[in-house]
Amino acid sequence: MSEFRIVPFSRAIDLQQFDAGVDALTEYLKKYARQNQDRGIGRTYVLTDSNNRAIGYYVVSMAEVSFASLPDLVKKRVPRYPLPAMRIGRLAVDHRYRGQKLGEMLLVDALQRSVNLFHQVGLFAVIVDAKDAVAEGFYEHFGFKHFVDRPASLFLPMGSIVKAFES
Numbered sequence: 583m584s585e586f587r588i589v590p591f592s593r594a595i596d597l598q599q600f601d602a603g604v605d606a607l608t609e610y611l612k613k614y615a616r617q618n619q620d621r622g623i624g625r626t627y628v629l630t631d632s633n634n635r636a637i638g639y640y641v642v643s644m645a646e647v648s649f650a651s652l653p654d655l656v657k658k659r660v661p662r663y664p665l666p667a668m669r670i671g672r673l674a675v676d677h678r679y680r681g682q683k684l685g686e687m688l689l690v691d692a693l694q695r696s697v698n699l700f701h702q703v704g705l706f707a708v709i710v711d712a713k714d715a716v717a718e719g720f721y722e723h724f725g726f727k728h729f730v731d732r733p734a735s736l737f738l739p740m741g742s743i744v745k746a747f748e749s
């Protein structure tokens with residue numbers, strides 16, 4: 583069995599040594615994840631090792647996609663008003679653990695969560711905010727597409743996600 587698992591953020595997790603390699607991402611988990619979760623701003627899920635140490639995390643919240651942001655091909659299939667979405671606001675793996683499919687494990691967990699939501703509320707897409715070209719590359723690798731007017735944001739329609747998980 584893998585030594586890694588993904589659990590809801592809690593005080594029991596050891597955050598001390600976590601280092602995302604990007605100060606803002608390290609700081610978020612250590613300083614802001616708890617309060618943002620308590621305030622309903624973003625729910626954090628943490629990848630932990632067998633010693634309950636944080637190795638990675640992602641944050642999800644609800645969002646909206648504007649019709650104007652969608653590529654023409656998608657526009658043809660949806661109404662002209664804003665569409666419901668789930669946002670992965672942050673996703674990071676400790677820089678010492680990269681390249682072991684842990685980023686993929688976090689993303690798949692987040693997408694599975696979106697499938698669960700899809701069956702309970704209206705949900706059109708998962709959207710992500712990529713902080714730089716490297717992050718964009720990661721999401722493109724998994725099929726995310728760019729919005730036409732927001733270069734750093736990408737989306738994946740629920741149709742594709744549900745098909746991948748339920749086929």
Ligand SMILES: CC(C)(COP(=O)(O)OP(=O)(O)OC[C@H]1O[C@@H](n2cnc3c(N)ncnc32)[C@H](O)[C@@H]1OP(=O)(O)O)[C@@H](O)C(=O)NCCC(=O)NCCS
Nearest residue numbers: 672673674675680681682683684685686716717719720723
């Ligand atoms: C992006 C990040 C999460 C990737 O984590 P990771 O654990 O090193 O990546 P994985 O090992 O899970 O990679 C899974 C697959 O994605 C690919 N991949 C990883 N990073 C990639 C990138 N930047 N561009 C393109 N493909 C990428 C891998 O090659 C691998 O492909 P394969 O299945 O064909 O072998 C990690 O580099 C990170 O935390 N970066 C800093 C924070 C960040 O940029 N977060 C993203 C949004 S805020």
